Amino acid sequence: MTKPDRFSILDAEGPTARVLLVMESILLHGPVTLGGLCELLPISRAAIWRALNTLRSRGWVRMRMGDNAFEASHLFGTLAQSAHKSYHGAAEANTLLHRLARLGPFHIEIGALTALGCFTILESTSTTGYVQPDRSLTDDRIAIAAQIGLSPTDQIRHLTQFLAVCGDDERHQIQSGRHAQLLKKLKAAGIVWDADKIAVALPLRVAGLPAAAIQIEVKSVTQENLRLLESVADELAQSAPHQPYKN
Numbered sequence: 001m002t003k004p005d006r007f008s009i010l011d012a013e014g015p016t017a018r019v020l021l022v023m024e025s026i027l028l029h030g031p032v033t034l035g036g037l038c039e040l041l042p043i044s045r046a047a048i049w050r051a052l053n054t055l056r057s058r059g060w061v062r063m064r065m066g067d068n069a070f071e072a073s074h075l076f077g078t079l080a081q082s083a084h085k086s087y088h089g090a091a092e093a094n095t096l097l098h099r100l101a102r103l104g105p106f107h108i109e110i111g112a113l114t115a116l117g118c119f120t121i122l123e124s125t126s127t128t129g130y131v132q133p134d135r136s137l138t139d140d141r142i143a144i145a146a147q148i149g150l151s152p153t154d155q156i157r158h159l160t161q162f163l164a165v166c167g168d169d170e171r172h173q174i175q176s177g178r179h180a181q182l183l184k185k186l187k188a189a190g191i192v193w194d195a196d197k198i199a200v201a202l203p204l205r206v207a208g209l210p211a212a213a214i215q216i217e218v219k220s221v222t223q224e225n226l227r228l229l230e231s232v233a234d235e236l237a238q239s240a241p242h243q244p245y246k247n
Contacts, residue, residue, distance in 0.1 A: 015050070018043055022051040023072075026061060031069035086122075087114050089206035093123040096204075096214070101125055104228045105219045110204065111135065111142055112212035113150075117161030119143035122206070137162045138173045141201040145192045145213035148183055149203035154210070155183060191237050197226060200233045 025040050026032060032040070037048050052070060055061035060076040063069070093110040100108055109129050111121040119140070121133040135143045137159060147155055159174050166174075173179045186192055192201040199217035206212040216232060218225040 018047055019051040019054050022048055023055055023060065026070050027072055031064060031071040033067065033069050087120065088208035089212065090122045092206055097123045097125065100216065103232055105225055107217045107219055109142055109215045110212065111146070112206055112209040113146055113158060114209065117158050117165065119146060136170055138170045138179050141192050141194065141199065142213045142215035145201035145203055146211040148186045148190065150211050191233065200229065202233065202236050
């Protein structure tokens with residue numbers, strides 16, 4: 001077995017890192033024997049054994065009787081299954097958010113359609129962005145921006161599912177055709193501005209997610225900040241990898 005180069009770096013970080021490396025190796029290669037772990041990791045046999053004892057004492061790893069191979073326990077699987085997990089694409093969204101946050105005094109949110117009819121905030125520069133992570137497909141600018149990048153067929157699929165959970169006003173916007181008309185109007189521009197031009201939302205491509213969007217809002221309304229927001233929005237619109245669907 002080939003030992004990944006990154007292990008040699010983490011190995012220097014102490015016993016905690018070694019426990020994590022052993023657990024990761026068991027998850028990736030288990031069931032695996034002590035000898036197999038020694039081949040995988042640039043850690044001494046004694047250090048691996050100590051890490052295994054720590055993991056076994058937590059109930060996260062068990063050793064099979066017949067071949068002495070180690071595997072993740074049922075308890076660990078249950079914990080992992082029930083744990084809150086970030087959505088696929090959250091790390092990419094975090095990187096972009098940090099880059100844009102350095103450009104000016106902005107509040108930024110990045111979200112995506114994480115399931116049919118469900119738009120969720122993945123990353124935000126403010127704690128308020130996580131208070132109500134699921135947003136309305138008809139009332140929230142960022143969710144609307146994500147939809148203008150979808151094909152008409154996918155728009156219908158998401159809105160049909162959203163109808164099952166939305167409120168009366170949202171249902172009326174969809175069933176009356178007003179929401180479809182709005183999406184059609186916004187497709188050509190590929191950008192959704194606030195009426196006062198203090199916030200803007202655009203479609204965004206996030207790996208592994210069907211439709212994402214970013215919303216940028218100035219923290220304080222000054223002419224300088226508004227001009228900066230318009231400049232950033234224009235740059236994002238021109239370089240955006242995700243272009244609105246064209247009929």
